[in-house]
Amino acid sequence: MDTVLDTDETEANVPDLPEVSDVAPKRVASKARRPAEREHRISGQPGFVLHSYPYKETSLIVDVFSRDHGRIPVVAKGAKRPNSKLRGVLQTFQPLSLGWSGKAEMRTLVGAEWVGGMLPLEKSALLCGFYLNELLVKLLARDDPHPVLFDHYVAALNELAHDEPAPIVLRKFERALLKETGVATNFTVCRASGEAIDPKQTYVVDPESGPRPARAADRWPAVAGKTLLDMEQQDYSDAVTQAQSKTLMRFLLAHHLGGVPLNTRQILIDLTQL
Numbered sequence: 001m002d003t004v005l006d007t008d009e010t011e012a013n014v015p016d017l018p019e020v021s022d023v024a025p026k027r028v029a030s031k032a033r034r035p036a037e038r039e040h041r042i043s044g045q046p047g048f049v050l051h052s053y054p055y056k057e058t059s060l061i062v063d064v065f066s067r068d069h070g071r072i073p074v075v076a077k078g079a080k081r082p083n084s085k086l087r088g089v090l091q092t093f094q095p096l097s098l099g100w101s102g103k104a105e106m107r108t109l110v111g112a113e114w115v116g117g118m119l120p121l122e123k124s125a126l127l128c129g130f131y132l133n134e135l136l137v138k139l140l141a142r143d144d145p146h147p148v149l150f151d152h153y154v155a156a157l158n159e160l161a162h163d164e165p166a167p168i169v170l171r172k173f174e175r176a177l178l179k180e181t182g183v184a185t186n187f188t189v190c191r192a193s194g195e196a197i198d199p200k201q202t203y204v205v206d207p208e209s210g211p212r213p214a215r216a217a218d219r220w221p222a223v224a225g226k227t228l229l230d231m232e233q234q235d236y237s238d239a240v241t242q243a244q245s246k247t248l249m250r251f252l253l254a255h256h257l258g259g260v261p262l263n264t265r266q267i268l269i270d271l272t273q274l
Contacts, residue, residue, distance in 0.1 A: 042100050045069065050063045059079055060079040062076050065136055068145055072143060076090060094116075119161035129160060135177055140181065185205065185206075185210030187228040187232045188228070190211055192212040199226035200224075202223070202225070204220040205223070205228070207252050221248050223247075227245060
């Protein structure tokens with residue numbers, strides 16, 4: 001059963017559709033407003049909580065990643081109240097069916113239901129999950145749908161929950177994230193010559209244009225052509241590919257983040273050397 005928000009919320013409403021009295025006499029507006037409300041009301045949307053923080057005394061602002069609408073912020077009114085059903089529903093790494101209303105920058109959560117079907121993340125896998133969430137929060141623009149990336153996210157959470165090797169899960173998701181957001185380059189073609197990558201040659205990857213042969217003066221991380229081809233095929237069975245891909249992805253992510261640090265990445269480096 002859907003979890004519906006308390007209706008006696010007394011806090012100020014987040015900007016939403018204009019009040020009836022602002023646009024027309026009450027008698028006329030009651031008919032005109034209903035289609036607009038239906039138009040800007042979403043229900044049954046698959047999604048996950050990425051991050052939340054307090055809003056006023058009893059509510060939360062929740063950053064959610066939805067399959068068909070991308071990353072959006074919603075206000076969960078009354079979610080901090082002791083008797084609120086939302087307290088046990090709005091948990092990270094658990095699949096939810098979400099509903100919200102409004103067309104302003106901040107929408108209002110109107111329903112949330114736990115879907116189930118996924119194991120919880122534990123120990124180091126939990127920290128890896130927070131790393132994935134931080135990447136999404138910092139690299140995804142709001143209201144930019146990425147259904148394929150959403151599926152990659154679900155797959156990564158499932159793999160982490162089933163104790164798949166975390167470094168491989170993270171590398172695959174990092175690469176998918178850069179691809180789906182349109183900033184990744186093709187790792188199979190040398191951008192300098194236009195020829196196929198030679199697995200025996202050494203390359204560097206220009207974050208904006210792609211691989212080129214490495215030079216002695218380069219400060220960018222040098223990787224084998226085989227590593228680039230392995231990454232394109234999501235094959236991380238080679239230990240050299242694992243080590244070089246970790247360094248390369250750290251470099252590419254730092255570039256596209258514009259120097260903004262990743263808190264969970266540093267913790268992962270310190271604790272697990274991922």
